[in-house]
Amino acid sequence: MTRAPAERSPLHQDPVAALPPVAERTGTYPGAVFFIIGINTKLRHLGDGATRECPRCHNTTQWLRMRSFRQLTLFFVIPVLRWRRRQYETCGICGAVIDV
Ligand SMILES: [Zn+2]
Numbered sequence: 236m237t238r239a240p241a242e243r244s245p246l247h248q249d250p251v252a253a254l255p256p257v258a259e260r261t262g263t264y265p266g267a268v269f270f271i272i273g274i275n276t277k278l279r280h281l282g283d284g285a286t287r288e289c290p291r292c293h294n295t296t297q298w299l300r301m302r303s304f305r306q307l308t309l310f311f312v313i314p315v316l317r318w319r320r321r322q323y324e325t326c327g328i329c330g331a332v333i334d335v
Contacts, residue, residue, distance in 0.1 A: 273311045278303050284324035284335070292329040299325050300335070 284298035301323055307316040323334045 271310050272315075273308045274305060275308065275311075276303060276305055281322075289326040289329060289331050290333075291331040292326065294326075294328050296327050298333075299327055301325055 279302045281300040281302055284300040286295065286297045288295045302321065303323075304317045304320040306314050306318075308314050321334070323332050325332050
C-alpha cells in the first residue's frame with residue numbers, strides 16, 4: 236500500500252510566500268501623512284508690575300506682570316494657532332490676579 240503525498244497544511248506554508256507581493260505591502264494609505272497636535276496654556280513673565288495692595292492678602296508688594304494664551308501645536312513644539320490671550324498682574328505673595 237502506497238501513501239499519497241500528504242497535503243501540506245496552511246500552517247506549514249512558507250511564511251514569506253504567504254505574504255502579498257512586495258509592491259502591495261508598501262502601506263495601507265500610501266502617501267498618507269499624520270500629525271500629532273496638542274493644546275496647552277503658555278505663561279510669559281513680562282517683568283515687574285505696579286506696587287499695590289492686594290485685595291486678598293492685604294499686603295502691599297510689587298506685582299508681577301504676566302501674559303497667558305492657549306496655543307495649538309504640531310508635534311507639541313511648533314505653534315500653529317494662539318487664542319484667549321490675556322495680560323494680567325499677579326500678587327507675588329498669594330498669587331491673586333488682576334487684569335490690566
Ligand atoms: Zn496677595
